[in-house]
Amino acid sequence: MEIKALIFDFDGLLMDTETTLLDSWRQLWRWHGLELDESTFFADHGGDVNEERYAQLAAAAGPGFDRAAGHARRMAYREGLHETLGLSAGLTEWLAAARAEGLRLAVASSSPRPWVAGHLARTGDLARFEVLACGDEVGAHKPDPAVYRLALDRLGLPAAAAVAFEDTAHGVSAAVAAGLRCVAIPNRYAASARFTHADLVLPAATAATLPDVLTRLATRPAHASRSRQASGQGQP
Known part of the structure; x- marks a missing residue:
């Protein structure tokens, strides 16, 4: 899809x-x-x-x-x-590329909505995102998939039509459990060896352009957990 x-x-x-x-x-x-x-x-x-x-x-x-x-x-x-904290390196370029490609943007975070919206508003990036799904709007935090399912529901899209981007192993687990393909960019405190369940692992957003990332994803088979979910054998 x-x-x-x-x-x-x-x-x-x-x-x-x-x-x-x-x-x-x-x-x-x-x-x-x-x-x-x-x-x-x-x-x-x-x-x-x-x-x-x-x-x-x-x-x-x-x-x-x-x-x-x-x-x-x-x-x-x-x-x-x-006061001086902005988007992570490479992300501004990725978001601009997404807009140029006509891709819709969302955030799925375990943090509360005022925290997420406040920071994005401070940097002038809030308007880039059509949907915010946050931890104070669901009953469980990542690795539970609830916040990703909420984001998909607000987008009105099936999991197969979206890609998640995460920096933690439990975040990848949440995305995978929601049926999403997931690109991991491990943060500096996370062990890269723990991200084997991601579809693609990058050292940083600056390591590849967004079109290249999406092309690489398109050539990779879905993980077994998503295949099981698509056939009705995954999490409820």
Whole structure:
């Protein structure tokens, strides 16, 4: 089936908010004279784990830990980082190429809608996307496919007519479970070896033009999980 739409993850893919998140937590630990264990920082799902992170810091910092003050300081620091944060390298060119080809654009993110829309509006990119499907609009986060199914529903398209773009292994799992072909661009904190279920893996969006990516996808057979779903044997 002809590709009619592209569906992008937001955090870590369209915009590198993963680095600002890690940096803000690293700084918060250092303000308490401690070092963050970065090896276990990123979760294997798209949900919010900040409460667990604050609990870990409180246990390490001791009874003098002021969560409210720490949160305010961390958020102010991160907001400063976001003032100059734009789309990831190569994505502006991809979005322009998609428009030139008449492809529809959507976002499928586990983050809440105000977060996604706010950042895209700040950079002047919100109007590029016909559809936003966000984590506060579904009952489960990636790797659950709910947010991708919502994006497809709002586009009015079957999964075979769209391609997903992801930066995490659990994001790829969500796209695949929704029946989508998926291009992975692993973020700097994700192990590339975990992306074997993606249809195509790129080191960066700058590594290929969008037309080249879509041509390469067209010559590859669908993964077995999507073949099973197409025949009614996949997830409900």
